[in-house]
Every structure is written in structure tokens, then in C-alpha cells.
């Protein structure tokens with residue numbers, strides 16, 4: 001029996017896939033797995049019983065990913081599972097920034113009791129007029145799951161699309177429409193584009209990447225869209241750029257005291273992934289990842305350990321080891337298993353940065369002595385018996 005704890009509401013369509021071998025718990029001290037959306041985990045004490053954390057979504061800046069790696073806790077996210085939901089809101093954001101749709105709707109609501117509202121509307125509508133997005137230049141920073149979808153959809157809406165992503169994945173590159181211009185520098189995006197949208201993860205390298213200097217390079221009257229994370233933009237500098245007219249509109253999915261209620265800024269309350277479809281996709285992917293990890297020891301879509309998959313165990317026993325990516329680890333594992341008389345049927349070892357993961361199938365069940373010896377190796381953070 002495995003137990004899981006949800007730190008945020010997670011779609012039942014996903015949780016329903018856990019099956020009878022799983023039980024939901026409120027006690028962190030009983031949980032093998034944690035499922036989370038945006039709950040902040042940096043100040044949480046994560047007990048040793050927790051083996052896996054699945055972020056039902058893309059951004060993992062709310063999870064102490066590095067500390068988890070150090071402690072042998074595998075962290076997953078659900079790449080692409082909510083990308084379409086965000087893409088649709090970005091397209092809506094571009095349209096809302098181009099025409100005063102919100103102002104117009106608010107005007108009608110305010111004047112609803114006027115008998116001649118129809119005539120009044122015809123007189124007043126010019127104050128809500130705007131421009132079309134077709135024919136305008138859109139710059140996309142980050143061409144991952146969301147950025148690539150926004151790029152392709154925007155070309156279908158008649159926009160001229162520029163994309164910038166020095167680390168683009170091969171999959172994302174294959175999926176991009178050939179009409180998208182490959183920008184080799186952010187300066188090209190800033191100097192050319194009428195609309196700029198950012199779709200990169202928040203890391204130490206990307207924090208405040210849109211800063212004062214970036215604004216000086218942008219076109220007069222640019223529209224900036226941020227459905228990634230508020231801390232990617234220096235919002236103090238943004239407000240100066242709005243006041244000077246350099247930025248016409250800022251559309252952001254992240255409410256904070258600086259942007260809420262400020263003229264020229266359209267703020268949604270982190271709604272990008274809040275669709276039934278995205279919530280289900282994320283929950284289903286997260287639960288599948290957790291199950292494959294807990295039941296088979298396999299890793300797919302981790303953000304702190306390498307992908308590592310040996311399928312379902314057909315040998316007598318399987319153990320998994322989270323460890324540091326340093327020399328002499330495998331030889332120590334095999335030496336201990338050999339000296340305990342345990343024959344290895346199959347084995348795989350993969351590394352990612354400073355961390356590595358090993359799956360070992362055995363022809364007989366691992367003894368307590370062997371497991372204790374493996375756990376005692378310096379650089380080993382977790383040893384699990386799968387079978």
C-alpha cells in the first residue's frame with residue numbers, strides 16, 4: 001500500500017488512476033508521494049518517508065528541487081500537459097491588449113439602465129477602438145511547449161513571428177512552423193516586435209531578464225505579455241516604461257501589489273492552466289509518473305534525476321539507488337551485492353548533472369545486510385526495494 005498527499009486540489013480524473021493499492025493521506029509523515037500545483041514548498045520540512053514529488057504543471061520554482069535531489073527525492077513535472085490552456089489565454093491576452101474589450105464591457109455594464117443605450121453605444125464606441133493583431137510582429141522568448149504553440153497559432157492569425165530560444169529542444173524545433181523567424185538575439189526581438197511574450201522557466205539565470213535595459217531597446221508602444229512568472233520581469237522598470245509610453249500594455253497572469261489595479265496593466269489571477277482539460281492532463285500525467293516510479297522504480301520527466309526506465313521487473317528482485325554522480329559508485333554497488341552472493345540479472349545507471357540513478361534487477365531478493373551496506377556508501381541518498 002502506498003500513500004500520497006495532495007498539497008493543492010488535484011483533478012479527480014488523475015487521482016482516480018491511483019487504484020486500490022493507494023490511499024490519500026493528510027499526514028506528510030505517512031506519504032510516499034506528494035502531488036502539488038503552486039503550493040510553496042521551500043520552507044516545508046519534507047520527511048524521509050517521501051520518495052517522490054509530482055508537480056502537476058510545468059513550473060517547479062515552488063519546489064526545492066536541488067535539496068530534494070540531495071535527499072534522494074525524485075521531483076517530476078508534467079511537460080506540455082497544460083500548454084494549450086496557456087496558449088489560448090496568451091492569444092486572448094493579445095486581443096485584450098489590442099482593443100479595449102474590457103473597457104467596453106465595463107461601460108455597457110455601467111450604462112445598462114439607460115433607455116437609449118443602443119444610441120449611446122454608437123456614440124461612445126470610438127473610445128474603445130483599437131488595432132488588429134494580423135500583420136503585427138510577435139516576439140516569443142522561450143520556444144518550449146507553450147512558446148511553440150503560441151508561435152504556430154499566431155502565424156495562423158496572420159502575425160509575423162520571431163522566436164528566441166538558445167536552448168530549444170529538438171522536438172520543439174520540429175514542431176515549429178517554418179514561417180517563424182529564428183532570432184539569434186534578444187535585441188532583435190526587442191527592436192523588431194510590436195508584441196513580446198515570454199515563456200521561460202524562472203531560474204537564477206532568468207530572474208528579471210526583462211529589465212530596464214531591455215525596455216530601452218523595445219519599440220515605442222510595445223505590448224508585453226507575461227504568462228510565465230512575474231519575477232522574470234523587473235516590474236519597477238516596467239512601470240516606468242508604461243508611464244513613459246514605451247510600453248502600451250502589460251498583460252500578466254500574476255497578481256501582486258505592484259501591478260494589481262494599475263492603468264495599462266491587465267492582470268489575470270494565475271489562470272493559464274486553470275481549464276478542465278489542462279488540470280486533467282496534468283493530474284493524469286503526474287499520477288502515471290508517480291505510479292511508474294513507486295511500483296517499478298522508473299523515472300520519466302524528472303527535473304532533478306535522469307530518465308531511467310527498465311520496464312516492469314521480471315526478475316526476482318529490484319532495487320533502486322539515488323546517488324551522487326561521482327566515480328566508483330557502480331563498482332561499490334556490485335562489490336557489495338557480489339559479496340552477499342546476489343547475482344545481478346540486469347542493471348542500468350544514468351546521470352544528470354551532479355546526481356545519478358541506478359536500477360538493479362537481482363536473481364534473488366536483496367538481504368537486509370546488503371541494503372544496509374549500500375545505504376552506508378558515501379554519496380548514496382536513497383536505496384529502495386521495489387520487489
Ligand SMILES: NC(=O)c1ccc[n+]([C@@H]2O[C@H](COP(=O)([O-])OP(=O)(O)OC[C@H]3O[C@@H](n4cnc5c(N)ncnc54)[C@H](O)[C@@H]3O)[C@@H](O)[C@H]2O)c1
Pocket residue numbers: 057058059060079080082083086141142143144145146147164165166167168169172199200201202205206227228229253270271272273274
Ligand atoms: N500561467 C500559467 O498558468 C502557466 C502554466 C504553465 C507554465 N507556466 C510557466 O511557463 C513556463 C514555460 O512553460 P513551458 O511548458 O513552455 O516550459 P518548457 O520547459 O517546455 O519551455 C521552456 C523553454 O524556455 C527555454 N529557455 C530557458 N531559458 C531561456 C532563456 N534564457 N532564453 C530563452 N529561452 C529560454 C527552454 O529552452 C525551453 O524551450 C513554466 O516554466 C512556467 O513558469 C505558466
Ligand SMILES: O=C(O)[C@H](O)COP(=O)(O)O
Pocket residue numbers: 037038056057058059060082270272273274
Ligand atoms: O507552471 C505551471 O504549470 C503553471 O503556473 C500552473 O500553475 P497551477 O497548476 O497552480 O495553475
